[in-house]
Amino acid sequence: MTPRQADTDVAVELRGITKRFPGTLANDAVDLTVRRGEIHALMGENGAGKSTLMSVLYGMERPDSGSIRIDGREVTFGGPGDALAAGLGMVHQSFKLFDSLTVAENVVFAAEPRRFGLVDRAAARRRVRELTEEHGLAVDPDARVGDLSVGLRQRVEILKLLHRGARTLILDEPTAVLTPAEADALFAVLKSLAGQGRTVILVTHKLREVLEGSDRVTVLRDGRVVARLRTADTSADEIAAAMTGRAVELDRIHAPGTPGDVVLDVAGLAGDAVHDVDLTVRAGEIVGIAGVAGNGQSELIEALAGLRPVRGGRVRLKGEDITHASATERRARGLAYVPEDRHAVGTAPAATVADNLAMGHHRTALATRRGLLPPTAVRAHAARLIERFGIKASTPQVPASALSGGNLQKLLIGRELAHEAPLLLVEQPTRGVDIGAIQNIHDQLIAYRDAGHAVLLVSAELSEIRGLADRVLVMYEGRITAAYPKGEADERTLGLAMAGAAVPVEAGE
């Protein structure tokens, strides 16, 4: 990829940014220069200081020292409002949207077209249509944001910024929750925006999209800049090495396992958004489910975990019928589960690391027969798991919210693996996790399989599915529509199947 024409102009310049949190030096004299019209990737492991740096740039955190220049002028931001006024706009990792409001209302929020002080809804709708047409970001202005898929929500986030005339867009891990197709669509939009002379700063963990989509890369480690690279002149290995400080083996395809007895046997399962699903998972086998988000994968897993009602069919775990068993019973009979949303479902961020690690074990391994749960047992259990899974926490008594994204995920996976349950359900195990941690997590899952357990994996990362799964199923509109043994599932085949094979694809979906 060749650098674009306008890149002599500097859009954003950060000089000597230092930001200290109690006990952490999040940014240490960081310099960052972003040129107009480029897509600039910011990379680094979990906790390297990327989000902090962007928060500083966006006026949400005040730097302890350092200066910010936008379009050559030095600025000091009192809050995001100032940054918006200066032509910056940020799409946060966790979307900042109002679920109960419509798309149009979200887009114009705090920059509303008015008539007599009232929100001019017609004008707002018109504005959204104009923007969607101009940038190819189709979305219904009257839809309630709460009803939209993740990909569409992200479009709303971008529309919000475009409506405000943002010249520089900051996106923090925008593809973490997107399917490959959605991610591709996003990059098409970003490239067209850059083509119009806008600037994009992209925080991400995904090497592939950096290589394909960016012009230059800045790598952070422990709050310091460790590399500034031109994408055209670098490679995945070089970036990975800069991030981790060691050589990393990327996109490994793990050796297949040796399947044994059937552990999970699902026949004709029907429930919320799931129709007539048949599948089996054997001991010593990882079965991967690929699919565009919203095709019933989450609902299927939640139904299997006992968190959604089953309306037809049957589910057997090691031969026992658990179709209508409660979540508790299923766990008791040998099921463990890593959910997709680790903050809202998988952990209690306000609780201590030790308490988070005890969940699910608190009635079995840790409890005495009389229902007592000795605090010493909880602490010892936490110490064991922290050691075994390499979770970085200063003590087991800190709240889980103090862990980085990658460490929180290790906590969650470690806790569920420790059940040694015959069946493990895993959703999006490496979402938002840096490449070093991804490797660690993948190794853990493979080791778990090799110890003779059955694993059902749902992931939006095709490389992850291909690397780990012994068999790949594709889910489309609530049904299993295709199955491939390891090796036959290349990205193209899977992509077609995920799109419903012969079924025509909706524009922009």
Added chain:
Amino acid sequence: AAKNDASSSGTKSGGTSFTLVTPDGVGQNEFLKLAVNGVKAAAKAHNGTQKVYESTDTASQQQNVQAAVDAKPDVIVLVGFEFADIVAQQAQKNPKQQFLIVDACTTKTFKNVSCAVFREHEGVYLAGAEAGLLSKSGKVGAVDVLDTPQFRRYSDPFAAGAKKVAPKTQTATRFVGGQSPFDDSARAKEQANTLLSNGTDEIMAAAAAGNYGVFEAAKAKGAFAYGVDVNQCPSSPGTVVDNVIKRTDVAVQKGIDAVLGGKAGTTVSYGLKEGGISLTGLESGVDSSQCVIAKHKDVLTKVEALRDQIVSGELTVDDPAAS
């Protein structure tokens, strides 16, 4: 708040001392204010000191009585039915302590417990007679705080009195109720309104702070109302006809006199005969009272006759609280 005014000559030590414990805040009830006056007057008369402990609920009633007992005044005065149980308990434990209960009595008799009770129903009956005589619509009613026997004393005899003089009179009673029945004048006003909209034109108001709401309602419809405890006519001249006066102050003063005079352990009942219960219209200051009844001397004459019958025992009024 404690009001421990030393009396005029002010020799605290050696002087007699009285403690008055009220069941509720004094502010809410006219007859509690009278009781405070009574104990103050007694302190003056006996060259002593007095304190007032205001309670708000059963817990503070108990704490206040306990504190009063601990302080060992010459007489502890308690106003209200609520104290019957506590006094019975304390009187047994502290045989040397003198108690005076106003408005109620212990079921068992104690040598150190004197009682002063009122026959409000006699006065209310007379007010009812006035209403019966004055009513144009032939409908009279009452608004009480709550449906309890103690408040029924202000409504049932009112109806009986009206029927005595005008047998065809229709009667009705409403209760304020709600979350804060003693303070809710707006609710009392609405209750009065429901009576007024039925054509009632004479209303007995026994609604504590709600009385003012009843007066307002009556005034707006050109109807008439009857107050309680003290002369409430000045708060709504031209609307309030008369008041059932309850001389709590007299009962407190006389009760203390009796105890100090060595006549403890007795129960005195105050009614029309004893002058403990009366109507403003039957007192000497009626012409300057701003009460409507002052303009109806003919009615007063008939009511006086009834009063004399009750005093002489010729006529007895049923006490709703005695059932």
Added chain:
Amino acid sequence: MNRITGALRSPVVFSVLAGVVIGALFLLGTGADPVTAYGAVLTGSLGTDGIGSTLSTGTSVLGLALALAIPLRAGLINLGGDGQMVLGGMAAAVTGLYVPLPAPLATVAAVLAGMAAGAGYAALAALCENHLGVPLLVSSLLLSYPAVSFASYLARYPLKEPGSSLPQTRQLPEGVALPAFGDSTVTAGLVLVALAAAAYWFADRRTAIGYEIRMTGLNARFSAYAGVERRGLTLRLLAVSGALAGLVGAVGVLSFPYRFLDGALTAPGYTWTGLTAALLAGAAPVGTVVASFFFAVLQVGGLSMERTTEVPRELTQVLQAVVIVFLAARLRFPARWFNRQKEAV
């Protein structure tokens, strides 16, 4: 050093001090002597004459504080304490009056009946949330009023003591009463409530169910994911909560004057005091006990201050409210005051 400044900087210390200072200004403004007034609060509540009242008030406050804290630990707010307490009291009264058992057994039966009535009624609110989708906060509050009215009706009509001027039941038979300590007003009710507090502390710290409750309070979806059954937990917690409220009602009836008197249980507002204590303590067991005791001291001491000083009675309420406002706002001394001190050292 660090520990001391930490304690001094804690919001609790600041709020109490700030409440005391503002109260003192108020007192000075009305011409009272703050030292005497505060002395009266302390001696009146903790002195030999007052401690009994403080403990018996504390029994009710703590009982209701626990009743509210236990579901609150799981994020559930039960605003129906009044109704549950009153039904508990009424059930205890009926049992005490009519159950044909020897007095000690009748007392036990009355306590159990009170707890059962409270538990059942609170469970009804839980069922409204579980099966009818009415939020617990609303259902428990709305259910409370009819319960209070119903008990009032019973005390006024079918169960009224004949000849009494008050809406009250007959006195319980001789001996059907909680044993009292000496001639104080403190009864075995205090022991029962203290046991409940200890049990709560133990369950919270050292049992699996306590752990599940805490985690549900911190993230309900997390605990549901791990297999904690939300509806069952709601039902059980509300039943326990109602049982405690019912216990307070039963203790009220089985203590002097040994009868159900309409309004006597609710008038002192223990439910709100208890809720305030539980919220301020974040439903933590020890904190709830401390906060309850503090409020009991404030209430009993305030009344005593009113008796012994010139302070107008309304100020007592003002003082309490000011302290609570400061506690709720979690004010603390700014850190830099202490940092400066540290630098000086």
Added chain:
Amino acid sequence: MFFDSDLLMSALRALTPILLAALGGALCERAGVFNIGLEGMMLLGCFTSVATSWFTGSPWLGVLAAALASAAYSLVLAVGAVTLRGDAVVLGIAMNLLAVGLTSFLLRTVFGVQGTFDDPTLAGLPLVGGFSPLAYLAWAAVAAAAVLLSRHVWGLRLRGVGEAPDAAATLGVSPARYQYGAVLVSGVLCGLAGAQLALGNVTLFSENMTAGRGWIAVVAVMLGRAAPLGVLLAALLFGLAEAAGFRLQGLGLPQQATDAAPYVVTLGALFLTTARRRRRTRPTGVAS
């Protein structure tokens, strides 16, 4: 006639102060502040309106003073809950307690009486068509709040702040500003509610005269899902149930039954509406 115009008038009179306070509560709820201190703010409004009307002779100045005083008082909640992030429920409870103490204290110091201040010369609000002007204002306020919330720029931002404060903050909208605004407006509305009660429904002040109306307003906010029209319907239901309850006393129902009636009716209405909603949207597992 049981359902006659008197019944409706009675219901509407009972409704006005509750409605004003509940609208304030609804705005706070929408802005994400749980305001349980309506009762106290209203009581302060009662006192201020009576005191001002008495000393100036003008009930209108009384209304104005009540609005200002309650707004100032509402700052306790704003500062405590928004700026200092204290517990709004506890603050509200304390504010209710404080208002009772403070107004009783002022009653004694300003008027030298205890319990009730009532004087035939105290000027109340004039009646227009049987209602005080504030009653009409209350109806207008429902419409205004409905338009404000659904159509006005401020309303949009207020809803946004209540739903996702951090999302609003990233767009340069200060949640605290809007929350302060909502709390202050609720103070003004509660002040008006108090003035309506003390100079409209009756013309006097007595200790604790709000007598739980602020709590009913809180219930109306919950029941009406903090939407102005919903709150209006809830308050209307309550007012009708209460007025009908008064009538039922006339038919011989015990006072306890009529006391409970509004709550039972409310609960019943709640069951019916949630049952309908539940049939439309089914809750789902963890996602609910």
